[in-house]
Amino acid sequence: MDFRGQKKAERLYQVLIVCFSIVGFVIGYVTQQLSYSVYCLGAGFVVSSLLVLPPWPMYRQYPLSWLKVGEEDAAAAASSNPKSNKKKHK
Numbered sequence: 255m256d257f258r259g260q261k262k263a264e265r266l267y268q269v270l271i272v273c274f275s276i277v278g279f280v281i282g283y284v285t286q287q288l289s290y291s292v293y294c295l296g297a298g299f300v301v302s303s304l305l306v307l308p309p310w311p312m313y314r315q316y317p318l319s320w321l322k323v324g325e326e327d328a329a330a331a332a333s334s335n336p337k338s339n340k341k342k343h344k
Contacts, residue, residue: 259313263306270305274298 255263278294 255309255313256316256318258316263313267302267306270302271295271298274301 274294274297278291278298281294282288282291
């Protein structure tokens with residue numbers, strides 16, 4: 255999942271939870287049953303989890319390009335290791 259996909263998934267999650275919460279509140283208020291509100295919120299959680307948690311293709315439209323580690327870069331990284339440059343003090 256790329257960064258834009260993460261933003262899209264987070265936004266979708268927030269919108270779904272808020273919408274199901276509002277609908278659940280209205281249903282619970284009209285029927286005077288708190289359990290209906292909780293069931294509606296639980297259904298919203300399940301729906302949003304199914305839409306957000308798997309790595310769907312709509313979240314992977316802009317793949318990240320990672321830098322390759324070359325031999326010079328690996329040698330420079332090994333020589334700049336702070337543990338290898340420390341001198342023992344007596």
